[in-house]
Structure formats: structure tokens, C-alpha cells
Amino acid sequence: MDPAEVGAVWRIESARIVAALTRFTGDFGLAEDAAQEAVAEALVSWPLNPPASPAGWLMATARRRAIDAIRRRAALKDRYAQLVPAPVIEEEIDPDRIDDDILSLMFISCHPVLSPEARVALTLRVVGGLTTEQIARAFLVSVPTVQARITRAKKTIAAAGVPFELPPADERRERLGGVLSAIYLIFTEGSTATSGDQLVRRDVAYEAIRLARTLAALQPDEPEVHGLLALCELTAARFPARTADDGSPILLxxxxxxxxxxxxxxxGLAALAKASPRGLGPYGLQAAIAATHASAPSVEATDWDRIVVLYEALGRVAPSPIVDLNRAVAVAMASGPAVALPMVDALAASNRLPGSHLLPTVRGELLTRLGRHSEARTELELAARLCTNPQERSVLLRKAAAL
Known part of the structure; x- marks a missing residue:
């Protein structure tokens, strides 16, 4: 079993393992550290001796590491004694079982004592199983920044004595935004991977959808929960057509x-209907955009004017440079590239997307449509250098070579 396979098992099982260990030890930071130690041991052990039950092996090893750590803490001797008669955690884990433990873990990660950035980074790490590098790319920040956020977050949770339990209904609403943001970023990493040799990491994306479904069942009166679920479902609906047999991307x-x-x-449409009666929030508006694509028989027949209006509304309730860039793309489809290019140029001048390959990608496409091939090639080559996914990069290089 190679490191990639170990990583795949970890991505699938990490949330369940950390959640079970947190319930077992009552110490969120200890649980996450023990789980990471188990993964490190798996990277050494599994290539030589693959376990029959990888998830069970990780759980059992992490549990032993947690108990060893408690033994080493002199101040916690009494607490360790209380753990001895505790029931043994089952080593067999049902990969389709989603229970309140994971949601409890998510609400701990999104506790109000943490900053918004720390909440999302910690949830992506312990619930989504993403690496610090992947989280850094999602946030467009450095790896040391993400590492510092996660370390501070775990220390803050320990100092605040946050219990491992689902919070009361009124507290859930207070933390809901952070939970939704975490699920969304997990799904985004799955639907368009920032690293690795796959464009779509379905295991990650479908885990986010399962979490969104569970959250919708837990919070059925929250429109944005249904809006996020709708967005994920409608986006995932395109997965079967997004890549060729060799894994290369297929454009819309x-x-x-x-x-x-x-x-x-x-x-997705059913979830969107549940989100609509009380007005659409940021996730609901994005789901409405995805629904417009889903209802069109082709790109040419898409209601681009409606998509422009939806992006304008999204820009008012949740402004971001990515929303502005996507609105420019929609404007190009509705009114032509000459109208959209000044919008993209203004975004480039503002330097609000440093290091992102998306802006030069869009600018290159618009310049190509305008017949400015030399400039377009320069932009697409820049986009390829900035792109971290080899499948996307290959598409950008082919487009640049064709010019």
C-alpha cells in the first residue's frame, strides 16, 4: 500500500477517527494529534504490512497513541484511571455511517471563541482531512499561516474547555456560518482539486455532500443549509461529464x-426550493446560478442575462474578487468579450487575486475571442505556471500552443 492509498484512507476516515477519539478522551487537541501520529505510523508500516481493515488499524493505533499521551501527562493520572474501564472503540468502521459525532466535531471546530479564519481552517483539517497545503491554496494564504491558525485554534479550544457535544439550538445558529463555509470549501476542493493528478476528487466532494445532507436534517429551518446542499448537488451533477476517460478536463x-x-x-432543485421561500443567501444564489446551467440544453441556450443578475446580487450580499471574476465571465457570454475585458482588467489592477491562475485564465479567454492572440498566449502561459492541478495546466498549455 503506497502513500497515496494511505492518504485516501485518511481523507475518508479522518473525521470519524478524530470524532471518536474526542469522545473517548474528552480532549480535542489530543485526539487530532493522536490521529496524525497514527497516519505517520501507517506511512511506514502499511507498505510492508497492509492491514486487513485500514480504518480499524488507524482507529486502534490512534487510540493507543492517545492513551500513551495521557499516561505521559502527570497532571492527568486520575483522568487516565477513569479511562481504563471505558468500552473499547469498535475497530470496524462503516464508511457510510454519518452520525452526530462528526457534526459535534464540526461545531467544536466552529466555536465562537475562534476567529472565522481559524474555524474554517481547523474544520477543513480535522473534518475534511485536507492537508495544510490544500487549505492554504483554498484561502490564498501561506502554509505557515494556516499551520499557525490550526495550532492556535486547538490551544484556544483546550483553554476554553469546549465540551464534545452538539450545542443547543440557539448556539448552533451562531456557529452555523462557519460550519457552512467549511463544508463549502471541502466540496470546492473535491470538485476542482488544487493538487494531485485528478481534476475531481469525488471522495472529498461526496463527503461534503453527505455532511450537508446531515446538517440539513439537523437544521431543516435554515434556508442557507438547503442552499448549500442545492449548490453541491447541482455542481456534482456535472461530474460524470467533466472528465474524459484519461482524466483530462472537458470544458462546459x-x-x-x-x-x-x-x-x-x-x-439540487428540491433543496433550492426549500431555500427559496425566505429569500436566497450567498449559497442559495450560487445554487440558483447552477440551476440555470442545469436547465439549459447547451451553453448557447443558457440564460446568461439571468446569471449576470444573480452574480450582481451575490456580489452585494457576499462581495469577493472571485464573484466579480465570474460575473465578468457571464457578462462576456451575455454581451460579448469587449464588454467584459475592462471588468477583468480593473480586477487585475486591484491585485485582489494575487497568485491565482483564474484571472489570467479568464483574461486569456477573452483576448482569444477578441483575436488578440499574442496577448492571449501570454496570459494563458502565465495561468499555466500558476495552476497547481496538472490536468487543468495541460488544458491551459494546449490552448496557449494553439495560438
């Missing part, structure tokens, strides 16, 4: 829409 205009997952579309 070239996708065979007959391969889109109609069941996911129906689920």
Missing part, C-alpha cells in the same frame, strides 16, 4: 449534458 461547452446526473439535479 464540450460536455455531453446527457451524461449529467439527473438524480442529483432533481435533488
Amino acid at each position: 461547452e464540450d460536455q455531453d449534458r446527457r451524461r449529467w446526473d439527473l438524480s442529483a439535479v432533481r435533488r
Whole structure:
């Protein structure tokens, strides 16, 4: 079993392992540290002696590491004695079992004592199983910054004595924004991976969808929970048509829409209907954009004017440079590249997307459509240098070479 396979098991099982250890030890930081030690040991042990039950092996090893750590803490001798008769955690883990333990873990990660940035970074690490590098790319910040946020967050949670339990209903609403943001970023990493040789990491994306479904069942009166679920379902509906057999990306205009997952579309539209009666928030508006794409038979037949209006509304309730860039793309489709290019140039001049390959990608596309091929090639080559996903990078290089 190679390191990639170890990583795959960890991504799938990390939240369950950390949640179970947190319930077992009552110490969130200790649980996460013990789980990480188990993964480090797996990287050495599994290539030589693959376990019959990888998830069970990680759970058992992490549990032993946690108990060893408690033994080493002189101040916690009495607490360790109380743990001895505790029931043994089952080593067999049902990979489809989602229970309140994971949601409890998410609400701990999104506790109000933490800053918004720390809440999302910690949740992505312990619930999503993402590496600090992946989280850094999602936030467009440095790896040391993410590491510092996670370390401070765990220390803050320990100092505040945050219990491992689902908070009361009124406290859940207070922490809901951080939980939704974490699920969304987990899904985003799965739907367009920032690293590795796959464009789509379905295991990560579907884990986010499962968490969103569970959260919707727990908080059925929260419109934005349904809005996020709708966005994830409608985006995932395109997965079967997004890549070729060799894993290379298929652009939206070239996708065979007959391969889109109609069941996911129906689920997404049903969730969007639940989000709509009280007005759409940021996730609901993004879901409405995805629904507009899902209802169109082709790119040309898409209601781009509606998408422009939805992006304008999204920019008012949740302004961000990515929203501005996406609105420019929609404007280009609705009114032409000449109208959209000044919007992209203004965004570039503001330097609000440093290091991102998305802006030069869009600018290169617009310049190509305007016949300014030399400038377009320069932008696409820059985008390829900045892109961290090899599948996306190959598409950008092919486009640049064609010019």
C-alpha cells in the first residue's frame, strides 16, 4: 500500500477517527494529534504490512497513541484511571455511517471563541482531512499561516474547555456560518482539486455532500443549509461529464449534458426550493446560478442575462474578487468579450487575486475571442505556471500552443 492509498484512507476516515477519539478522551487537541501520529505510523508500516481493515488499524493505533499521551501527562493520572474501564472503540468502521459525532466535531471546530479564519481552517483539517497545503491554496494564504491558525485554534479550544457535544439550538445558529463555509470549501476542493493528478476528487466532494445532507436534517429551518446542499448537488451533477476517460478536463461547452446526473439535479432543485421561500443567501444564489446551467440544453441556450443578475446580487450580499471574476465571465457570454475585458482588467489592477491562475485564465479567454492572440498566449502561459492541478495546466498549455 503506497502513500497515496494511505492518504485516501485518511481523507475518508479522518473525521470519524478524530470524532471518536474526542469522545473517548474528552480532549480535542489530543485526539487530532493522536490521529496524525497514527497516519505517520501507517506511512511506514502499511507498505510492508497492509492491514486487513485500514480504518480499524488507524482507529486502534490512534487510540493507543492517545492513551500513551495521557499516561505521559502527570497532571492527568486520575483522568487516565477513569479511562481504563471505558468500552473499547469498535475497530470496524462503516464508511457510510454519518452520525452526530462528526457534526459535534464540526461545531467544536466552529466555536465562537475562534476567529472565522481559524474555524474554517481547523474544520477543513480535522473534518475534511485536507492537508495544510490544500487549505492554504483554498484561502490564498501561506502554509505557515494556516499551520499557525490550526495550532492556535486547538490551544484556544483546550483553554476554553469546549465540551464534545452538539450545542443547543440557539448556539448552533451562531456557529452555523462557519460550519457552512467549511463544508463549502471541502466540496470546492473535491470538485476542482488544487493538487494531485485528478481534476475531481469525488471522495472529498461526496463527503461534503453527505455532511450537508446531515446538517440539513439537523437544521431543516435554515434556508442557507438547503442552499448549500442545492449548490453541491447541482455542481456534482456535472461530474460524470467533466472528465474524459484519461482524466483530462472537458470544458462546459464540450460536455455531453446527457451524461449529467439527473438524480442529483432533481435533488439540487428540491433543496433550492426549500431555500427559496425566505429569500436566497450567498449559497442559495450560487445554487440558483447552477440551476440555470442545469436547465439549459447547451451553453448557447443558457440564460446568461439571468446569471449576470444573480452574480450582481451575490456580489452585494457576499462581495469577493472571485464573484466579480465570474460575473465578468457571464457578462462576456451575455454581451460579448469587449464588454467584459475592462471588468477583468480593473480586477487585475486591484491585485485582489494575487497568485491565482483564474484571472489570467479568464483574461486569456477573452483576448482569444477578441483575436488578440499574442496577448492571449501570454496570459494563458502565465495561468499555466500558476495552476497547481496538472490536468487543468495541460488544458491551459494546449490552448496557449494553439495560438
